Structures are given as structure tokens and as C-alpha cells.
Amino acid sequence: MTDHRLDVLAALGDEVMQRRQASPETSYTAKLLSQGVEKCAKKFGEEAVELALAAVLREKAHTTSEAADVLYHLLVLLTAADVKLSDVMAELARRQGMSGLAEKASRPKD
Numbered sequence: 001m002t003d004h005r006l007d008v009l010a011a012l013g014d015e016v017m018q019r020r021q022a023s024p025e026t027s028y029t030a031k032l033l034s035q036g037v038e039k040c041a042k043k044f045g046e047e048a049v050e051l052a053l054a055a056v057l058r059e060k061a062h063t064t065s066e067a068a069d070v071l072y073h074l075l076v077l078l079t080a081a082d083v084k085l086s087d088v089m090a091e092l093a094r095r096q097g098m099s100g101l102a103e104k105a106s107r108p109k110d
Contacts, residue, residue, distance in 0.1 A: 010085065012072065013079075019033070040073070040077045044074060047069045047073045
């Protein structure tokens with residue numbers, strides 16, 4: 001199995017949680033979190049669009065950089081929404097081995 005360095009993502013998640021207590025004047029993460037979930041969601045969306053555009057342009061280095069930004073801003077958004085990364089990972093584990101079509105069919109209908 002390939003080493004995807006998920007330990008780095010978990011460590012970053014812990015750091016984002018710790019930065020919640022920092023001063024917004026000295027920490028970009030604390031500044032984002034102090035502006036609320038709406039601002040964090042907006043920033044995540046902006047970064048996701050930048051990632052999509054870089055991927056469409058097939059700019060590998062830019063895509064890599066934007067993907068890192070997306071993961072960081074996802075962790076900030078999860079923190080702002082009071083959702084633990086471990087809960088997201090548990091949900092992914094629950095879905096493991098299930099086809100995407102079966103998983104979508106199992107969701108409650110809106």
C-alpha cells in the first residue's frame with residue numbers, strides 16, 4: 001500500500017484545533033476561525049475552485065499546491081463547524097468496500 005502521509009493531515013488537523021485559541025492578529029487560522037463558519041466555508045469554496053481550474057489546465061505543480069490549500073481549508077472548515085476529522089475518517093471507513101452507487105442509494109432522500 002502506498003504511504004499517503006495521512007499522519008501529516010492528522011497533525012495539521014490538531015494544529016488547526018490548537019490555533020483556535022491563538023490570537024487572530026498573529027494566526028491566519030485563528031483569524032479565519034474567528035470570522036465564523038460562513039467565512040471558512042466561503043474560503044474553502046474559493047480554494048476548491050482554484051484547485052479545479054489548476055487541474056483542468058493540467059498544471060501539476062499548481063494542482064498540488066492548490067490541493068494542499070484545499071485540505072488545509074477543509075480542516076479549518078471542519079473545525080469551524082465543530083466536526084472532528086476522526087468522525088470524517090470513520091465515515092470514510094464505513095463506506096470502504098461499498099460501491100459509490102450503493103453508498104449514494106443508502107443516503108436519506110431529501
